[in-house]
Amino acid sequence: MKDNREFDKETRSKIGPERMKAPAGAWKALDADLDKHRAAMLQRKANRLRAFSIVLVLLLLSTVGWLWLRTGDISQQAMQTDAPSTAHKSSPRQAPAPAASAEPAGRLQSGNAHHAVAAREPVAASSDPAQPVQSGTAIIPPASLTQNPGASIPNKSQAITLAAPSPENNETASPVVQAGLMEEQVSYMMPLTSIAAPTPESPAGLPVTSIPVPALPEGSDSRFAIGVSLAPEISWYHLKDNTADNFDDAAMYHGREESDFSFSTSLQLHYSFNDRWSLVSGIRYTSLVKSMTIPHLVVENGPGTGMQLAFTTSNGNVSMPFDDSYPSMLPGDSLAMNAACKQWLRMIHVPLAVQWQSDNTRINWHVKAGGSVDLVAGKKTTVWMDHDNASTASHIDGLRSTGFSMQLAVGISYALTDGLVIFTEPAFRRSVTSLTRGTAVNSYPSTLGLNTGILFSF
């Protein structure tokens, strides 16, 4: 032992100060590579910026589109009800309106739908009952509120509820105040539809609004819908040791394998039984990706006369062609590698689920639960033997071709137009059957994704 220490020490002292000259052209090569690296770095930055810009533009476009659809919807409804109501959409303001008058400015007929249009200017009521106001918005005269307390306008949408002034303090509820408040309330909301009688909770003269619930456009009563969605997914595996020995294979695989981030895409078909319940099916494509480290490759006899290299993973046993460039080896020999490896399993799922949705309004939330038949559509394993020497194998033993999984999703949807709905839903899926059969471990993949897509009723 002492000899060894002496030997090491002497070796160290002998070659420690030894210097060699760096190769003559080394800096030139580095200089060129530094340029390339710099260019690649800038390119990556530019790509990121481009991707960010695209996302931003898409977001802007969708926001503009959404606003456009929404404005069109409101304008359409306003136009439909323009005649019976006192609303004037585009009449210019001719002169400052007179101050509030104690006289009623007009009557609101019970049963008339009353719509307001967007207007930002302060509103004043006209003193002439027959004359509509010039500000371009709806006016609710206090007299009509007084005379028709609790007047309710039958309409599908129940957007705003106003408390009418009580007869005792009718004077305090001046038309100006009423009108101004009305405009503030309705400028950003959906149609005004009902006026409630005064209650103890809502003092006279002060409008009380309920939270507006936008109504689903009429006519969306089709039973079938088709949709597409895309989901970023994370996956993990529950591994169950399948062997009777004392070695924990599951722990070993967990130690050297890691799931990668992936995507799934799907085509959905919905059939609605009624406003709340529907059946969902379709087809979903996912890819389960794993990164692993392979400590050893074993040389074994192949199916023919040749040899092959084999290694095991939790998702089956991989065998790949034997490369002639390896040193002469015999079956049973192994190569210590610690090679990087990536495995892709491409799956096709055919789901069948039941969906329940909260209401038939513009914004809904839903719960979806069911199962799916899972088919292995493709499998591939790539091993990086060297920095730029990769071998790909598509032969994986021990994988089942079919399996079953269960799924659960909770999401929210928004009706853009009649029949066009966007939705997003965190979705969980878990295999109930193992991906593998007859291997050291049973493998049950689980995934969690954020499905985002669009659904079209027809």
Place this chain on the structure above:
Amino acid sequence: MRSIISKDNHVAEDKELKLIRGCIAWKRDAQNALYERYADRMFTVCYRYSRNREDAEDTFHEGFMKVYQNIKSFRRQGSLEGWIRRIMVRTAIEKFRRQAHLYAMSRLEDHHELPHDADHDLLDRISADELLTLIRQLPPVYKMVFNLYVIEGYKHREIAEQLGITEGTSKSNLSDARAILKRKIKAEAAAGVAMYHEG
């Protein structure tokens, strides 16, 4: 005297800091200055771990690129030279691991009967250059373990982690590497003596 040394140290530190900042800012003159300062020393390190000069040049190039790319992560808790050297050694280890398929797992029984020589003056018989050549001629795994343990001062546990082998294998490989090296030194020295007599 003390204040002069202290002042010199400060100047050197400032220079180094300037160099590091220049490299972080990807300034070519700073990158070149760093290269000029450490190139020879680092090439020697790479050469010890490589099969041949070409291999050493590859490791050296890859190592320096890593230095430039990662210099912003240098925390100045140790010397810059030590940090660069570690990168070079790690690059050599990675290269070894990537090329491990080229080296069949060594059958240890081939070397079990090697004599354990106790000659103290064994190393006096050959030059540093010859010793370096002999080390480089060791089987790849032995060379890695020997270099990491004897020259870099790694522990067997660390070597085992880095190379993906067990601690026992690392110890056994080191022992075999020493034995092979001693035998080769003896042979080299004997050849040298014979040539001297013939001459």
